[in-house]
């Protein structure tokens with residue numbers, strides 16, 4: 001692992017990053033690589049929920065319809081699920097969070113959940129809607145919420161209404177770093193590493 005140096009603020013010995021971006025902005029692709037690079041666990045709430053749906057757990061049965069419609073799962077439920085997972089990941093040197101928080105209410109709850117907040121730095125992957133639409137139409141992993149045009153439109157709308165206010169929320173806290181996600185994957189990763197001073 002390359003040691004984290006420079007201006008990335010560290011809480012104790014941990015390194016915690018939150019990724020924010022529209023569907024298709026590359027949070028998953030880059031989150032996995034970044035977590036590996038930092039030597040910390042990667043947590044995608046979308047992956048976690050899809051896994052519950054696939055296994056038919058109680059949680060999966062509760063949230064399946066929300067995922068299919070591109071609706072957000074209720075804040076209280078998400079905060080409980082993520083809180084439990086973060087508690088399990090404690091002592092692992094931090095985390096890369098993809099998909100949480102997704103609303104200002106979740107971000108506020110996360111500040112109560114994690115001493116010092118869930119992130120030392122928040123990376124916003126900025127992407128025009130048209131590019132997001134094209135990418136989701138081409139996404140190869142066959143997610144049902146990518147296949148239907150109306151669901152994709154709804155997810156973009158939900159992103160702008162519910163999630164984008166987090167940009168201001170974290171900018172006000174001095175934690176926000178914006179990256180132009182409308183570039184080839186290698187260039188986006190380089191840009192992320194650059195804002196993290198890796």
Ligand code: AMP
Nearest residue numbers: 045046066067071072073078099100102
């Ligand atoms: P993602 O893989 O991040 O695009 O998430 C897929 C779906 O999971 C979303 O469209 C929501 O239905 C649900 N989801 C994931 N994370 C959250 C969250 N933090 N709050 C509410 N719903 C979420």
